[in-house]
Amino acid sequence: MKKIAIYGAGGFGKDVLFLLESINKVETIYDITGFYDDNYPKSTIISKYPVLGNLDDLNNVSEPTEIVIAISKPQVIEKIVFKITNSLISYPNIYHPTTVADVENINIGTGNIFNVGCIIARDVTIGNFNSFNTRTALGHDVSVGNYNHFGPNVQISGGVLIENSNTFGLNSSVIQYKKIGSFNSIGACSLVIRNVANNKSLFGIPALNKDF
Numbered sequence: 001m002k003k004i005a006i007y008g009a010g011g012f013g014k015d016v017l018f019l020l021e022s023i024n025k026v027e028t029i030y031d032i033t034g035f036y037d038d039n040y041p042k043s044t045i046i047s048k049y050p051v052l053g054n055l056d057d058l059n060n061v062s063e064p065t066e067i068v069i070a071i072s073k074p075q076v077i078e079k080i081v082f083k084i085t086n087s088l089i090s091y092p093n094i095y096h097p098t099t100v101a102d103v104e105n106i107n108i109g110t111g112n113i114f115n116v117g118c119i120i121a122r123d124v125t126i127g128n129f130n131s132f133n134t135r136t137a138l139g140h141d142v143s144v145g146n147y148n149h150f151g152p153n154v155q156i157s158g159g160v161l162i163e164n165s166n167t168f169g170l171n172s173s174v175i176q177y178k179k180i181g182s183f184n185s186i187g188a189c190s191l192v193i194r195n196v197a198n199n200k201s202l203f204g205i206p207a208l209n210k211d212f
Contacts, residue, residue, distance in 0.1 A: 001031040003063065004092070007080065008070035009035040009046050012131075016070040017047055019096050019115060026097045033065070059086045066092045069111060069129060074147040074165035074183075077129050081111075091129070109146070121158070139176070151188070163198075172207075 004020065006013045013035055020030050034049040036058045044051040052058075058067070067089050071077050081091075091111035095101065101120040109128035114120070119137040127146040132138075136150045139158035148162060151170035156162070159177040166180055169188035174180065179195045186192060187203030187210070196202065203210045 002029060002066055002092075003033055004030040004066040004068065005033045005036055005052060005058075006068050006070050007036045007058070009037040009040050009044075009051055010070070012072050013037070013070040014047055015115065015133075016068050016094070016113065017049065019094060019113070020068070022097055022116075023094070030066075036067070055080070055083055058084060058089065061086055061088055064088050064090070066090050068092070068094055068113060070113075070131075072131065072149045072167075074149055074167060078147050078165065081129060127164075133170075145182070 006016050020032055024030055032049065034052045035046060036052055036054065038054040040051045042051055042053050065088060069077055069080060093108060093110065093112045095114045096116045098116050099114045099118045102122045105122045106120060107125045109126060111129040112126055113131040115132060115134045117135040118132050121138060121140040123141045124138050125143040127144060129146055130144055130148045132150045134152040136154045138156045141159045142156050144162045145164040147165045150168045153171045154168045155173040157174060157176035160174050161179045163180065163182040165182050166184045168186045169190065171189045172186045174192040178192060181196055181198040183199045184196050185201045186207060190203050190207040191205045192202065193206045200209050202208060
């Protein structure tokens with residue numbers, strides 16, 4: 001079995017733990033060792049698993065270990081990845097068993113998380129360290145960059161281009177062939193019908209720039 005641990009012991013970390021346990025119920029693949037987190041004392045027990053230490057402890061791990069980064073803030077994820085310097089650490093793509101994906105026609109990087117009921121259509125390109133929450137759907141020919149977070153029930157229509165470090169609130173959606181730049185926040189239940197530049201906060205139907 002592959003040793004695997006979760007970076008982030010909060011609510012999202014518990015979701016990822018459930019995901020890994022669900023995978024093991026279908027086929028025992030992972031030896032789940034516990035959590036790493038900078039905000040919990042070592043040996044704290046969370047959902048029956050120990051906190052193994054903080055970032056420094058992770059950088060001192062002496063055997064090959066896979067890590068799933070269970071944090072929903074894109075910029076925080078990027079900083080953590082930059083600070084993990086241990087060459088024994090790798091980042092798998094994690095798929096819940098209910099994920100529906102045209103795997104032979106997807107170009108994908110590393111460290112991505114696909115939770116319950118995700119759908120990934122044909123000819124999709126996905127970069128690194130994106131998290132797709134429950135029932136996220138990506139249509140055909142969608143391109144996703146790095147460090148994006150998709151909340152539950154997000155719907156991305158065909159041909160959409162999404163760059164880096166965006167957050168999509170639950171039940172938000174983007175119509176076909178639009179472009180979303182970087183560092184944007186799309187509010188819950190919002191419908192994007194126009195291209196979005198960078199550093200915008202959008203909310204509503206249709207989604208308009210707002211100050212939250």
